[in-house]
Amino acid sequence: xxxxxxxxxxxxxxxxxxxxxxxxxxxxxxxxxxxxxxxxxxxxxxxxxxxxxxxxxxxxxxxxxxxxxxxxxxxxxxxxxxxxxxxxxxxxxxxxxxxxxxxxxxxxxxxxxxxxxxxxxxxxxxxxxxxxxxxxxxxxxxxxxxxxxxxxxxxxxxxxxxxxxxxxxxxxxxxxxxxxxxxxxxxxxxxxxxxxxxxxxxxxxxxxxxxxxxxxxxxxxxxxxxxxxxxxxxxxxxxxxxxxxxxxxxxxxxxxxxxxxxxxxxxxxxxxxxxxxxxxxxxxxxxxxxxxxxxxxxxxxxxxxxxxxxxx
Ligand SMILES: NC(=O)c1ccc[n+]([C@@H]2O[C@H](COP(=O)([O-])OP(=O)(O)OC[C@H]3O[C@@H](n4cnc5c(N)ncnc54)[C@H](OP(=O)(O)O)[C@@H]3O)[C@@H](O)[C@H]2O)c1
Numbered sequence: 001x002x003x004x005x006x007x008x009x010x011x012x013x014x015x016x017x018x019x020x021x022x023x024x025x026x027x028x029x030x031x032x033x034x035x036x037x038x039x040x041x042x043x044x045x046x047x048x049x050x051x052x053x054x055x056x057x058x059x060x061x062x063x064x065x066x067x068x069x070x071x072x073x074x075x076x077x078x079x080x081x082x083x084x085x086x087x088x089x090x091x092x093x094x095x096x097x098x099x100x101x102x103x104x105x106x107x108x109x110x111x112x113x114x115x116x117x118x119x120x121x122x123x124x125x126x127x128x129x130x131x132x133x134x135x136x137x138x139x140x141x142x143x144x145x146x147x148x149x150x151x152x153x154x155x156x157x158x159x160x161x162x163x164x165x166x167x168x169x170x171x172x173x174x175x176x177x178x179x180x181x182x183x184x185x186x187x188x189x190x191x192x193x194x195x196x197x198x199x200x201x202x203x204x205x206x207x208x209x210x211x212x213x214x215x216x217x218x219x220x221x222x223x224x225x226x227x228x229x230x231x232x233x234x235x236x237x238x239x240x241x242x243x244x245x246x247x248x249x250x251x252x253x254x255x256x257x258x259x260x261x262x263x264x265x266x267x268x269x270x271x272x273x274x275x276x277x278x279x280x281x282x283x284x285x286x287x288x289x290x291x292x293x294x295x296x297x298x299x300x301x302x303x304x305x306x307x308x309x310x311x312x
Contacts, residue, residue, distance in 0.1 A: 003096045006030050006038075006068040007122040010098065011129050013043040013052070014070055019179045020046035023241045025101075025133040027052040027071050034064030034093070053083040063091040070098035070126040072119075073106040082106075088113045098126030102137065132242045135260060141235040142242040143258050146177060147279040148265040154276040155248060160193045162277075166267045169303035175199075177263055181244040183235070187251040188212050197221065202240065206230055206251065232258050253282025262294065262310040265302070 013028025021044050029052035031040040042056030050058070053073050073083040073095065084106050087095060094116040097107060107117045127134060132142040148166045149155055156162035164171065178184060184200045188207035197217045203224045205212065218224065227234075230251075235243055245255050264279070285291070294310035301307075 003068055003118065003121045006032075006096070007070060007098055007126070009041070010052075010068055010070040011122070011125060013041055014129060017044050017046065019181070022047060022132070022182050023136060023239070025071050025130045027069060029053050029056040029067060029069040031056050031060065031062050031092075032066040032068070033062055036066070039065070048079050051080055051083050054080060054086055057086050057090050057092075061090065064093045065090075066094040066096060067092050068096040068121075070122075070129060072097050072099070072101040072104050073110070074101065074104060075106045075109045076104070084109045084113075087115070094118065096121055099123050099130070131260065136236075136241050139236060141232060141240055142260050143232065143245065143255065144181065144242070144261040144263065145245040145252050145255060145259050146174060146263040146265075147252060148174070148267070149279045150267055150269040150271050150276075152270050152272065152276075153279050154271045154273070155279050156193070156277040157271065157273065158275040158277065160277075162194065165269065166265045166305045167303040170265045170267070170305040170307065173302050173307065174263075174265065178244055178246070181242045183240045183243045185230075185243050185245045185247070185255075186218075187247045189250070190247050191216050191218050193248070198246065204235075204240075204243070230255060249278045249281035253280040256280060256282070256292065260311065261297075264308040264310065266306045266308060268304055 009030050010028035014026040017026050024044060024047055028043040030038060033039045039062060040056045040060045042052045044052045053067065053069055067087060073087060075082045075084040087110060092115060095110050096118045098121055107119060110117050135142040147155060150165060178200060183202035183204055184198060185204040188205060188211045191205060191212060195217050199221055201222050203218060203222050205226050207226050208228050245252060294312060297309045297311050299306060299308055
């Protein structure tokens with residue numbers, strides 16, 4: 001309880017690195033002096049740059065102080081020297097940690113140096129912040145699906161009219177979500193229906209039957225990979241740690257079994273047309289109990305639309 005607000009601050013600081021730090025974790029750090037006054041903050045800004053602890057500690061002296069950080073400090077040499085060494089050198093008395101780094105021994109090293117270590121502060125929130133990093137530790141790419149639907153779950157009319165289902169605020173937030181991911185993935189069907197730009201540094205298009213010409217808008221920016229099949233393990237080998245699927249119901253449905261998270265924007269509209277395209281369309285079932293079950297993680301408002309976030 002005592003450190004909850006400071007840990008929340010670390011999480012907010014860490015989020016400033018979203019989209020920049022992959023394959024590293026998102027980390028934020030707050031330093032208090034021996035009297036408990038906040039004297040410095042830091043966060044991991046981008047891959048290869050200083051870790052959050054280093055950026056918070058480099059220009060200060062804090063003997064007897066407390067360092068709060070959402071991930072256990074590293075004790076190994078990577079692109080930067082170990083954070084534990086700097087924490088010890090700066091004579092920090094207490095380190096408050098959100099979640100452990102399984103490949104690490106940072107907490108142990110700090111304790112050996114006589115530093116008090118408090119672990120597990122807002123651990124669940126810290127794990128959620130670094131869900132991509134955690135998934136990657138098992139050698140797999142984090143896969144999310146984004147869809148925008150009417151209340152009756154439709155993403156387009158039967159003839160493909162789809163612009164726009166949601167309002168400006170929801171679409172703007174959708175672009176922010178996109179920026180958090182290493183790559184986006186779509187289908188030739190969606191590219192041919194909408195000819196979208198889909199601005200992003202890395203794009204993957206599934207085009208099984210070579211329907212695309214290469215002249216479509218999506219090819220005009222970023223690094224574009226065209227594949228025949230969806231192969232989740234191949235993405236990890238390519239160094240893509242997270243991918244956001246932005247496609248129609250057939251591809252989103254195919255990918256559903258692999259999805260770690262679904263972003264569902266919902267507009268207060270009803271098509272009332274059963275032939276309109278559904279957001280997940282990949283099978284026929286006869287028993288409603290065969291439905292896949294998800295957990296609603298959050299509900300947010302963007303203008304007159306909702307964003308529902310689900311996990312399996
Ligand atoms: N509102 C939204 O959020 C949103 C987002 C995107 C798109 N849309 C709309 O959705 C509509 C398109 O939806 P859709 O259901 O027709 O198409 P889709 O789901 O985007 O793509 C379907 C195509 O993906 C390919 N595919 C599926 N599974 C695959 C796999 N495992 N490996 C390789 N390729 C695979 C197939 O291509 P082949 O046929 O070549 O085999 C299939 O035709 C458009 O009207 C678009 O406007 C809406």
